[in-house]
Amino acid sequence: xxxxxxxxxxxxxxxxxxxxxxxxxxxxxxxxxxxxxxxxxxxxxxxxxxxxxxxxxxxxxxxxxxxxxxxxxxxxxxxxxxxxxxxxxxxxxxxxxxxxxxxxxxxxxxxxxxxxxxxxxxxxxxxxxxxxxxxxxxxxxxxxxxxxxxxxxxxxxxxxxxxxxxxxxxxxxxxxxxxxxxxxxxxxxxxxxxxxxxxxxxxxxxxxxxxxxxxxxxxxxxxxxxxxxxxxxxxxxxxxxxxxxxxxxxxxxxxxxxxxxxxxxxxxxxxxxxxxxxxxxxxxxxxxxxxxxxxxxxxxxxxxxxxxxxxxxxxxxxxxxxxxxxxxxxxxxxxxxxxxxxxxxxxxxxxxxxxxx
Amino acid sequence: xxxxxxxxxxxxxxxxxxxxxxxxxxxxxxxxxxxxxxxxxxxxxxxxxxxxxxxxxxxxxxxxxxxxxxxxxxxxxxxxxxxxxxxxxxxxxxxxxxxxxxxxxxxxxxxxxxxxxxxxxxxxxxxxxxxxxxxxxxxxxxxxxxxxxxxxxxxxxxxxxxxxxxxxxxxxxxxxxxxxxxxxxxxxxxxxxxxxxxxxxxxxxxxxxxxxxxxxxxxxxxxxxxxxxxxxxxxxxxxxxxxxxxxxxxxxxxxxxxxxxxxxxxxxxxxxxxxxxxxxxxxxxxxxxxxxxxxxxx
Amino acid sequence: xxxxxxxxxxxxxxxxxxxxxxxxxxxxxxxxxxxxxxxxxxxxxxxxxxxxxxxxxxxxxxxxxxxxxxxxxxxxxxxxxxxxxxxxxxxxxxxxxxxxxxxxxxxxxxxxxxxxxxxxxxxxxxxxxxxxxxxxxxxxxxxxxxxxxxxxxxxxxxxxxxxxxxxxxxxxxxxxxxxxxxxxxxxxxxxxxxxxxxxxxxxxxxxxxxxxxxxxxxxxxxxxxxxxxxxxxxxxxxxxxxxxxxxxxxxxxxxxxxxxxxxxxxxxxxxxxxxxxxxxxxxxxxxxxxxxxxxxxxxxxxxxxxxxxxxxxxxxx
Numbered sequence: 001x002x003x004x005x006x007x008x009x010x011x012x013x014x015x016x017x018x019x020x021x022x023x024x025x026x027x028x029x030x031x032x033x034x035x036x037x038x039x040x041x042x043x044x045x046x047x048x049x050x051x052x053x054x055x056x057x058x059x060x061x062x063x064x065x066x067x068x069x070x071x072x073x074x075x076x077x078x079x080x081x082x083x084x085x086x087x088x089x090x091x092x093x094x095x096x097x098x099x100x101x102x103x104x105x106x107x108x109x110x111x112x113x114x115x116x117x118x119x120x121x122x123x124x125x126x127x128x129x130x131x132x133x134x135x136x137x138x139x140x141x142x143x144x145x146x147x148x149x150x151x152x153x154x155x156x157x158x159x160x161x162x163x164x165x166x167x168x169x170x171x172x173x174x175x176x177x178x179x180x181x182x183x184x185x186x187x188x189x190x191x192x193x194x195x196x197x198x199x200x201x202x203x204x205x206x207x208x209x210x211x212x213x214x215x216x217x218x219x220x221x222x223x224x225x226x227x228x229x230x231x232x233x234x235x236x237x238x239x240x241x242x243x244x245x246x247x248x249x250x251x252x253x254x255x256x257x258x259x260x261x262x263x264x265x266x267x268x269x270x271x272x273x274x275x276x277x278x279x280x281x282x283x284x285x286x287x288x289x290x291x292x293x294x295x296x297x298x299x300x301x302x303x304x305x306x307x308x309x310x311x312x313x314x315x316x317x318x319x320x321x322x323x324x325x326x327x328x329x330x331x332x333x334x335x336x337x338x339x340x341x342x343x344x345x346x347x348x349x350x351x352x353x354x355x356x357x
Numbered sequence: 358x359x360x361x362x363x364x365x366x367x368x369x370x371x372x373x374x375x376x377x378x379x380x381x382x383x384x385x386x387x388x389x390x391x392x393x394x395x396x397x398x399x400x401x402x403x404x405x406x407x408x409x410x411x412x413x414x415x416x417x418x419x420x421x422x423x424x425x426x427x428x429x430x431x432x433x434x435x436x437x438x439x440x441x442x443x444x445x446x447x448x449x450x451x452x453x454x455x456x457x458x459x460x461x462x463x464x465x466x467x468x469x470x471x472x473x474x475x476x477x478x479x480x481x482x483x484x485x486x487x488x489x490x491x492x493x494x495x496x497x498x499x500x501x502x503x504x505x506x507x508x509x510x511x512x513x514x515x516x517x518x519x520x521x522x523x524x525x526x527x528x529x530x531x532x533x534x535x536x537x538x539x540x541x542x543x544x545x546x547x548x549x550x551x552x553x554x555x556x557x558x559x560x561x562x563x564x565x566x567x568x569x570x571x572x573x574x575x576x577x578x579x580x581x582x583x584x585x586x587x588x589x590x591x592x593x594x595x596x597x598x599x600x601x602x603x604x605x606x607x608x609x610x611x612x613x614x615x616x617x618x619x620x621x622x623x624x625x626x627x628x629x630x631x632x633x634x635x636x637x638x639x640x641x642x643x644x645x646x647x648x649x650x651x652x653x654x655x
Numbered sequence: 656x657x658x659x660x661x662x663x664x665x666x667x668x669x670x671x672x673x674x675x676x677x678x679x680x681x682x683x684x685x686x687x688x689x690x691x692x693x694x695x696x697x698x699x700x701x702x703x704x705x706x707x708x709x710x711x712x713x714x715x716x717x718x719x720x721x722x723x724x725x726x727x728x729x730x731x732x733x734x735x736x737x738x739x740x741x742x743x744x745x746x747x748x749x750x751x752x753x754x755x756x757x758x759x760x761x762x763x764x765x766x767x768x769x770x771x772x773x774x775x776x777x778x779x780x781x782x783x784x785x786x787x788x789x790x791x792x793x794x795x796x797x798x799x800x801x802x803x804x805x806x807x808x809x810x811x812x813x814x815x816x817x818x819x820x821x822x823x824x825x826x827x828x829x830x831x832x833x834x835x836x837x838x839x840x841x842x843x844x845x846x847x848x849x850x851x852x853x854x855x856x857x858x859x860x861x862x863x864x865x866x867x868x869x870x871x872x873x874x875x876x877x878x879x880x881x882x883x884x885x886x887x888x889x890x891x892x893x894x895x896x897x898x899x900x901x902x903x904x905x906x907x908x909x910x911x912x913x914x915x916x917x918x919x920x921x922x923x924x925x926x927x928x929x930x931x932x933x934x935x936x937x938x939x940x941x942x943x944x945x946x947x948x949x950x951x952x953x954x955x956x957x958x959x960x961x962x963x964x965x966x967x968x969x970x971x972x
Contacts, residue, residue, distance in 0.1 A: 080555055081555070082551050082554065082555060104557050107555045107556065108557070109558050110555075111555060112551070112552070112555060114548040114551070114552070115548075116548055119547045119548045119549065120547075120548035120549050120551075120552055121549055122549045122553075122566075122567050122570070122571070123571065124380065124570045124571055130549075133553065133556060133558070133566070134553075134556030134557065134558075137556050137557050137558040137562065138556075138557055180552075183552065187556060387800050401819025466687075493669065493671070493673075496670055496673070497670055497673030497674060497677065498671075498677075499950045500670050500671075500673070500674050500948055500951055500955075501674070501677075501910070501944075501948050501951065502861065502906055502909060502947075502951060503907075503910070504907075504909045504910045504911055504913060504914070505909075505913070505944060505947055505948065505951075508913060508928060508932070508944075509677075509678075509681055509940070509944045510684075512681075512928070512931065512932045512940045512942065512944075513681040513682065513685040513937065514684065514685065514686065515685070515935070529811075541852060555692075574761060583882075585702075585795075585796055589798045592798060593798065593800060593914050596800055596917075597914065597916065597917060597929055597930060597932060598929075598932065606765065608802075609798075612800070612801055612804070619804060619807065619808050619812060620812055621843065623808040623812065623813075626804065626808070627801070627804065627805055627808065629801075630798060630801030630802075630804065630805065633798045634796060634797050634801065635800060637796040637797075637798065638792070638793065638796040638797075640796075641792055641795065641796045642792065643735035
């Protein structure tokens with residue numbers, strides 16, 4: 001915390017420089033124990049996030065996609081420090097959480113917008129009080145905090161004279177989500193985690209809020225982690241996309257490359273499930289069937305092998321390592337078919353296919 | 358600068374208090390449209406006024422009577438509601454008796470509300486081992502029917518007003534704790550609590566600003582629903598000889614001592630019970646009205 | 656399913672243990688020396704110490720508790736100070752009479768409560784509903800010890816139809832299922848049934864109203880199912896919660912009967928308790944409370960164990 005003589009809240013300074021990734025997640029793990037019986041003996045654990053590593057670069061938008069229960073939301077909560085990390089490192093702008101960075105300091109740089117716009121607003125507070133609450137906690141004088149709150153309300157498209165004194169139940173879903181965005185912005189963060197932030201909105205409202213998010217990003221120099229199950233929305237807003245399956249990252253890469261290549265069979269199946277507007281561009285890959293396996297006892301080897309149409313013996317026994325797709329280091333996927341040494345019969349052909357693009 | 362700062366702070370404070378005043382005004386307005394609740398509320402207020410100002414409204418002495426005036430029927434000149442088995446004025450005894458019965462009925466719920474809310478909110482917000490310890494102890498107390506628990510504690514401690522208060526308070530702490538714990542745990546899982554946490558507010562501030570405001574009304578409404586039970590139990594303890602000692606007037610005790618009179622004047626003998634019944638009915642109906650008036654918002 | 660049973664059974668152990676700790680401590684929270692009642696006034700310090708040792712009061716509290724618990728498990732709850740007889744025997748004799756009264760009251764209270772609740776819920780927001788609601792709120796507001804007196808005044812004193820006190824002709828306390836004895840149980844049982852009736856009626860009314868407003872009921876009606884068929888579906892959905900409320904009330908009847916037994920001189924545990932209170936007979940108080948509370952725990956366990964029969968959702972977990 002630098003200069004805060006009861007004036008405005010300043011964004012935490014960029015310390016690492018442009019080359020330093022804003023977030024480095026290294027082997028993040030989070031298991032939720034399942035306790036049973038009277039004394040709560042541990043009967044196993046839901047492997048919500050298992051050995052997840054990725055980086056978020058300054059100024060980009062990273063989209064995270066996957067089926068429900070794949071660990072996207074837990075990843076989001078880990079990134080913002082709301083859920084404790086079992087093992088692994090979270091490094092924010094060069095500082096490791098728990099070592100050179102406290103939770104309070106992390107929260108000065110990272111904020112979050114939740115899916116449920118109603119549950120994320122205190123029903124007994126006016127929206128102005130809600131937005132001003134955080135800055136006041138950080139030591140901003142009340143009058144500045146309230147003035148800033150009203151400015152932010154105007155900035156997210158809610159006229160303060162009409163909305164400032166309202167309660168959450170007097171607002172529509174889209175308006176509430178604008179308030180939530182303003183509340184996050186009031187903390188002057190550098191990274192905002194948007195966890196299904198537009199998923200519950202009507203399509204027309206969703207588009208407006210997405211545009212607002214894009215404008216705010218440019219204006220405040222923000223970085224986004226954007227979590228959604230809606231692939232079209234993720235494609236629209238993201239620079240890079242990360243695909244998760246059963247608590248693991250299966251593929252990560254720049255939007256266009258990932259969209260085109262779909263190197264991991266799960267990515268391909270997930271994208272195939274999207275309805276296409278173009279009759280000439282009908283689905284070729286059969287979409288996924290069945291539910292994801294139980295995360296308490298995930299499948300051995302590649303976790304996707306139980307539903308993968310290319311699965312072979314090696315997939316059930318060995319966990320595939322992440323490998324560059326088509327020789328491009330920015331685009332990685334964890335599939336045996338991309339590894340010529342894996343012993344998978346399609347390894348060579350698939351690798352060639354990816355390299356050809 | 359400092360002047361403007363102060364005025365803005367005041368404005369901000371006013372807005373906050375205004376908003377909470379708005380909520381209560383809304384509740385009160387809904388309550389006003391509920392004729393049953395309003396009638397019961399008025400009766401309770403009248404009764405409270407009567408028992409509080411009992412020494413100044415020209416009543417006769419409730420503890421001394423005359424043996425030649427025993428068990429005069431209702432409507433006797435000088436004794437509007439008759440006299441009891443020791444010739445004491447019933448009207449006076451009913452009013453003074455209400456004093457003790459209401460006190461013994463309402464205070465334990467109030468004490469239990471404070472203690473139970475503190476325990477329950479703590480258990481619900483802190484979770485983990487604290488929650489387990491507190492809630493398991495609460496479970497043990499739930500193994501006793503409330504009247505049995507009250508009699509057990511009062512029976513061991515012996516008769517007396519303070520002992521009654523203590524035992525009834527202990528009776529009502531567990532249920533209030535359980536309700537407070539469950540509403541707190543559900544509020545704690547809401548995302549606005551997460552949002553408050555990542556704004557850097559400490560746990561005490563989060564509980565004070567974001568949790569309490571949203572759990573107090575359901576806990577309070579639940580506590581009001583206990584007042585009628587509490588009053589019936591308090592009078593019941595005195596009826597058994599465990600609460601107030603004679604010659605102090607108390608409805609339950611009066612009911613007991615007048616039992617011998619049911620063959621002579623059943624109406625007089627029934628009067629203290631009528632008071633307990635009416636008061637408890639009003640408390641129940643008022644609590645129901647309050648519940649529906651406060652629940653509309655969420 | 657089996658895990659559910661085992662879980663319920665295992666859960667009861669610490670609660671029962673907690674209940675015993677509480678009952679054990681009752682004697683120790685009592686003001687004064689628990690031995691004053693049995694100690695001769697002119698006892699010397701040596702005699703006092705000897706007596707203390709004889710009763711085990713010289714040992715630390717946890718040891719005393721273990722000794723007491725061991726005795727209790729072996730069926731020895733100590734001796735009554737007033738009569739000198741074993742507490743266990745006195746309590747067991749009285750518990751039978753209390754159970755008979757509670758059984759009769761639950762028969763009346765639960766059947767009427769469920770019936771009224773069902774009718775009110777089915778005819779929600781009609782005059783019938785309002786009448787039942789008024790009746791049930793009266794039921795939960797009335798101090799039943801007073802209601803007992805009123806019923807005695809009306810049916811014994813004024814009309815002379817039913818006996819006012821006791822559990823049988825000539826003050827007999829040996830219960831028999833014949834008309835002579837049944838006449839004695841009518842008033843206390845009706846009195847005792849009023850509170851559970853009100854609570855059960857309220858609960859069932861809310862449940863039935865809830866179920867009837869659910870979409871699946873509309874779907875059943877749209878499919879052409881008749882009123883009787885729909886009611887059967889409603890009943891199956893209402894049964895689990897009703898069962899648990901009924902179980903809870905059954906336990907409360909055991910406790911609630913204390914005051915009613917005093918009013919009607921019914922020779923049950925309530926009668927025993929009020930004697931114990933008057934004579935400050937702490938071992939008797941302790942033993943009676945322990946037995947009643949454990950009974951309550953047992954009834955709740957029974958309800959939990961029966962629950963899967965009416966609630967198919969438990970079977971699947």
